[in-house]
Amino acid sequence: xxxxxxxxxxxxxxxxxxxxxxxxxxxxxxxxxxxxxxxxxxxxxxxxxxxxxxxxxxxxxxxxxxxxxxxxxxxxxxxxxxxxxxxxxxxxxxxxxxxxxxxxxxxxxxxxxxxxxxxxxxxxxxxxxxxxxxxxxxxxxxxxxxxxxxxxxxxxxxxxxxxxxxxxxxxxxxxxxxxxxxxxxxxxxxxxxxxxxxxxxxxxxxxxxxxxxxxxxxxxxxxxxxxxxxxxxxxxxxxxxxxxxxxxxxxxxxxxxxxxxxxxxxxxxxxxxxxxxxxxxxxxxxxxxxxxxxxxxxxxxxxxxxxxxxxxxxxxxxxxxxxxxxxxxxxxxxxxxxxxxxxxxxxxxxxxxxxxxxxxxxxxxxxxxxxxxxxxxxxxxxxxxxxxxxxxxxxxxxxxxxxxxxxxxxxxxxxxxxxxxxxxxxxxxxxxxxxxxxxxxxxxxxxxxxxxxxxxx
Amino acid sequence: xxxxxxxxxxxxxxxxxxxxxxxxxxxxxxxxxxxxxxxxxxxxxxxxxxxxxxxxxxxxxxxxxxxxxxxxxxxxxxxxxxxxxxxxxxxxxxxxxxxxxxxxxxxxxxxxxxxxxxxxxxxxxxxxxxxxxxxxxxxxxxxxxxxxxxxxxxxxxxxxxxxxxxxxxxxxxxxxxxxxxxxxxxxxxxxxxxxxxxxxxxxxxxxxxxxxxxxxxxxxxxxxxxxxxxxxxxxxxxxxxxxxxxxxxxxxxxxxxxxxxxxxxxxxxxxxxxxxxxxxxxxxxxxxxxxxxxxxxxxxxxxxxxxxxxxxxxxxxxxxxxxxxxxxxxxxxxxxxxxxxxxxxxxxxxxxxxxxxxxxxxxxxxxxxxxxxxxxxxxxxxxxxxxxxxxxxxxxxxxxxxxxxxxxxxxxxxxxxxxxxxxxxxxxxxxxxxxxxxxxxxxxxxxxxxxxxxxxx
Numbered sequence: 001x002x003x004x005x006x007x008x009x010x011x012x013x014x015x016x017x018x019x020x021x022x023x024x025x026x027x028x029x030x031x032x033x034x035x036x037x038x039x040x041x042x043x044x045x046x047x048x049x050x051x052x053x054x055x056x057x058x059x060x061x062x063x064x065x066x067x068x069x070x071x072x073x074x075x076x077x078x079x080x081x082x083x084x085x086x087x088x089x090x091x092x093x094x095x096x097x098x099x100x101x102x103x104x105x106x107x108x109x110x111x112x113x114x115x116x117x118x119x120x121x122x123x124x125x126x127x128x129x130x131x132x133x134x135x136x137x138x139x140x141x142x143x144x145x146x147x148x149x150x151x152x153x154x155x156x157x158x159x160x161x162x163x164x165x166x167x168x169x170x171x172x173x174x175x176x177x178x179x180x181x182x183x184x185x186x187x188x189x190x191x192x193x194x195x196x197x198x199x200x201x202x203x204x205x206x207x208x209x210x211x212x213x214x215x216x217x218x219x220x221x222x223x224x225x226x227x228x229x230x231x232x233x234x235x236x237x238x239x240x241x242x243x244x245x246x247x248x249x250x251x252x253x254x255x256x257x258x259x260x261x262x263x264x265x266x267x268x269x270x271x272x273x274x275x276x277x278x279x280x281x282x283x284x285x286x287x288x289x290x291x292x293x294x295x296x297x298x299x300x301x302x303x304x305x306x307x308x309x310x311x312x313x314x315x316x317x318x319x320x321x322x323x324x325x326x327x328x329x330x331x332x333x334x335x336x337x338x339x340x341x342x343x344x345x346x347x348x349x350x351x352x353x354x355x356x357x358x359x360x361x362x363x364x365x366x367x368x369x370x371x372x373x374x375x376x377x378x379x380x381x382x383x384x385x386x387x388x389x390x391x392x393x394x395x396x397x398x399x400x401x402x403x404x405x406x407x408x409x410x411x412x413x414x415x416x417x418x419x420x421x422x423x424x425x426x427x428x429x430x431x432x433x434x435x436x437x438x439x440x441x442x443x444x445x446x447x448x449x450x451x452x453x454x455x456x457x
Numbered sequence: 458x459x460x461x462x463x464x465x466x467x468x469x470x471x472x473x474x475x476x477x478x479x480x481x482x483x484x485x486x487x488x489x490x491x492x493x494x495x496x497x498x499x500x501x502x503x504x505x506x507x508x509x510x511x512x513x514x515x516x517x518x519x520x521x522x523x524x525x526x527x528x529x530x531x532x533x534x535x536x537x538x539x540x541x542x543x544x545x546x547x548x549x550x551x552x553x554x555x556x557x558x559x560x561x562x563x564x565x566x567x568x569x570x571x572x573x574x575x576x577x578x579x580x581x582x583x584x585x586x587x588x589x590x591x592x593x594x595x596x597x598x599x600x601x602x603x604x605x606x607x608x609x610x611x612x613x614x615x616x617x618x619x620x621x622x623x624x625x626x627x628x629x630x631x632x633x634x635x636x637x638x639x640x641x642x643x644x645x646x647x648x649x650x651x652x653x654x655x656x657x658x659x660x661x662x663x664x665x666x667x668x669x670x671x672x673x674x675x676x677x678x679x680x681x682x683x684x685x686x687x688x689x690x691x692x693x694x695x696x697x698x699x700x701x702x703x704x705x706x707x708x709x710x711x712x713x714x715x716x717x718x719x720x721x722x723x724x725x726x727x728x729x730x731x732x733x734x735x736x737x738x739x740x741x742x743x744x745x746x747x748x749x750x751x752x753x754x755x756x757x758x759x760x761x762x763x764x765x766x767x768x769x770x771x772x773x774x775x776x777x778x779x780x781x782x783x784x785x786x787x788x789x790x791x792x793x794x795x796x797x798x799x800x801x802x803x804x805x806x807x808x809x810x811x812x813x814x815x816x817x818x819x820x821x822x823x824x825x826x827x828x829x830x831x832x833x834x835x836x837x838x839x840x841x842x843x844x845x846x847x848x849x850x851x852x853x854x855x856x857x858x859x860x861x862x863x864x865x866x867x868x869x870x871x872x873x874x875x876x877x878x879x880x881x882x883x884x885x886x887x888x889x890x891x892x893x894x895x896x897x898x899x900x901x902x903x904x905x906x907x908x909x910x911x912x913x914x
Contacts, residue, residue, distance in 0.1 A: 012564045012567055013515070013546065013564045013568055014545050016543050017524045017545065019524065020524050021519060021520050021521030024521070042614075043614035043615040044496060044614070044615075045498075045522070048493070048496040048500070048853070049496065049521065052853055053525050055855070059856055059859075060856050061856040063832075065492050066490075066492070068487050068491075068493070070486050070617075071617070084489040085489035088464060088488060088490030088491055091462060092834055093834075103583070104519045104521075104582075104584045105584055105587070138550075139521045140548050140552070140553050210860055210901045210903065211903060213903075214838070215860075395527070398541075
């Protein structure tokens with residue numbers, strides 16, 4: 001059994017965190033719901049910092065409201081502020097949903113947010129009140145990924161409804177993937193002729209065209225009506241190996257409450273993992289994998305053959321959210337790259353097991369797994385591991401620079417390049433892009449290191 | 458388009474020049490539920506202290522506050538770069554229940570042992586006061602044990618506004634002032650306050666003073682060093698930039714050490730020259746300083762004048778909107794834009810006070826919109842109404858401009874280009890030119906609509 005390495009040397013402080021706080025993940029989920037406005041119940045800085053962080057990646061307007069605690073609020077409780085905030089959001093944005101996520105402050109003072117919302121609803125009797133979904137996201141519990149999944153669960157828990165008969169649609173919980181990934185997943189489902197409730201779906205809200213008229217809430221996202229119907233879907237697909245081991249998930253809840261069959265699998269990165277997703281979609285839809293995707297699969301394998309010698313036995317440091325790390329590691333293994341360090345700031349406790357499952361020979365390969373790790377710890381491990389490249393978000397850049405190794409930017413955030421939202425990771429097509437980038441990075445390194453300066457490799 | 462509604466409570470924060478009576482409310486806590494562009498107390502403290510490069514900056518709280526402020530600013534150092542690391546106690550649930558003092562103590566000891574800083578700043582975040590940690594006591598204890606100043610910064614996010622964060626930072630800094638030797642400091646000496654060395658701005662400013670024959674004792678806090686701050690009370694004059702971020706410290710130094718201060722700005726030719734002349738005038742006992750200043754100003758302006766004229770010809774008559782943190786910066790920007798022949802149609806700030814807004818009113822043309830503590834909806838409404846060609850602001854304002862096909866100039870602490878001084882003015886003009894005159898706006902739907910004679914909104 002592969003055990004996560006301890007933080008070595010044992011350090012109390014988190015230095016250059018490889019994770020973000022829970023409300024960020026919740027806000028992102030709410031941005032993927034049509035007409036929704038996220039509201040953080042806490043200090044002004046929480047929403048402003050999170051907005052800035054998200055905007056620097058997505059490069060889109062991202063409005064996240066805040067109940068804006070003052071000293072009095074912290075003493076007397078945030079009920080009054082929350083209600084004023086709900087009122088003001090309704091007046092300004094006319095939203096189809098408001099997603100309330102708590103913060104460490106409101107959780108620590110013990111605000112009973114569900115009660116505040118109930119009281120607010122009662123005070124608005126007779127008005128056309130949009131659904132107000134609440135999720136508890138104290139930042140001292142878990143990372144942004146816990147916030148993300150908790151928000152999904154809360155949305156489903158508070159909105160999904162059952163029906164006498166299952167509908168034609170499928171629920172797809174893709175995890176925290178890019179707008180390009182979401183668009184690709186929608187396209188895949190459409191090619192299977194499967195109506196999909198994709199949750200969240202910020203493909204358009206966080207990666208849209210310029211506007212002719214100002215949009216208070218950017219167009220796009222999965223509607224509340226669609227989310228309500230998730231209880232009557234013919235099946236749910238939930239992506240992420242680590243998530244699959246969680247006690248409670250959105251798809252799990254739909255199974256328990258409405259008996260919506262639940263298919264769990266890792267992120268579809270690489271042939272094997274993508275095959276699993278296509279097989280599940282084929283089973284659910286009763287249709288074979290569409291020809292265009294088979295051809296994409298074929299071209300991907302063709303490129304594996306063309307490039308295999310450039311990537312074989314290359315050593316990679318993989319870091320980021322746990323599910324992305326597992327997905328990438330599996331893909332790297334598939335092409336002969338050894339993910340010598342698999343690291344995440346997450347601490348689900350499942351990362352090591354998921355990596356071990358992908359790599360039964362992990363000890364011969366010397367694969368090291370770091371959970372609850374910060375970037376200083378990852379850099380120390382990376383230095384020992386002598387990688388050929390690093391693959392992860394842009395926060396690894398300073399580490400890559402010191403190690404003098406190329407960084408292949410994937411996931412979130414990408415703060416030092418344009419196009420973070422357009423990075424595609426999933427499906428045969430996403431894997432193709434990853435493969436090409438990895439092979440080209442290694443070829444470029446070889447070319448640069450050569451005294452000859454080959455123009456032909 | 459559906460018009461963007463303005464909340465009744467917000468109406469008094471918005472003024473259209475020409476309307477009588479002049480009545481603009483400011484200095485209030487932001488309204489709950491409004492997407493204020495402001496951050497929090499912690500942000501204010503972090504902004505002021507961040508550039509001190511040989512000090513340890515430890516953020517006591519859950520992970521978010523540290524993660525969102527890791528290496529985000531362009532504040533350069535000529536030596537140590539401890540400020541670019543992000544340290545946090547990363548409080549977990551059990552710390553919140555049992556208190557974080559022991560963890561804080563352990564954290565400080567190990568960080569000081571590892572990084573050997575000249576001083577340490579410990580920032581309190583929202584929940585620290587709520588869980589009852591006595592941060593000051595821990596700081597005193599570690600200071601005794603490690604024989605370096607360990608300074609608590611009372612920056613709980615909800616305890617006021619960003620301005621209170623400035624004040625908390627100044628109070629922490631003031632504990633360092635007066636602790637170092639002041640012999641061998643020239644009688645013609647200054648401290649530069651409120652200059653954060655974004656993209657090397659403090660170096661530019663410092664080089665002017667040195668050419669004038671004025672010694673710079675400490676820059677606070679750009680490229681800051683603990684030892685320089687400790688001897689800063691030996692300077693003859695404090696030269697304070699920025700809207701009050703560091704005026705508190707100047708006031709405290711005046712009260713205790715009798716150091717006089719003047720307020721300046723280094724943005725634009727007019728204000729930069731005035732700053733240098735004001736300092737020279739202060740040292741009238743040394744007329745050589747004034748003579749050198751005149752030569753310097755002449756030389757600097759003539760070096761950039763030809764290119765500025767070319768840019769002016771290209772941007773003349775364009776309309777600009779300004780939304781910045783401190784109003785003082787807006788004064789300079791109005792002058793700088795006018796120098797380029799541009800009209801200012803909107804100006805606002807997060808933290809302006811009554812006097813600031815009166816000055817803005819006096820400076821602006823009739824019809825100009827003046828905004829206090831605005832939000833994305835209000836900013837959008839008025840940049841569209843006023844048909845701005847350029848927006849000057851920070852990361853959070855940038856996508857609002859771009860979505861409507863409006864050029865943008867970053868003028869915040871995250872930029873990497875120096876905009877201060879004479880060469881800074883040239884950089885500013887180039888950036889304005891590059892954005893406003895880019896051919897890409899031809900494709901922006903809102904601009905295309907405007908080009909056909911239709912209103913862009």
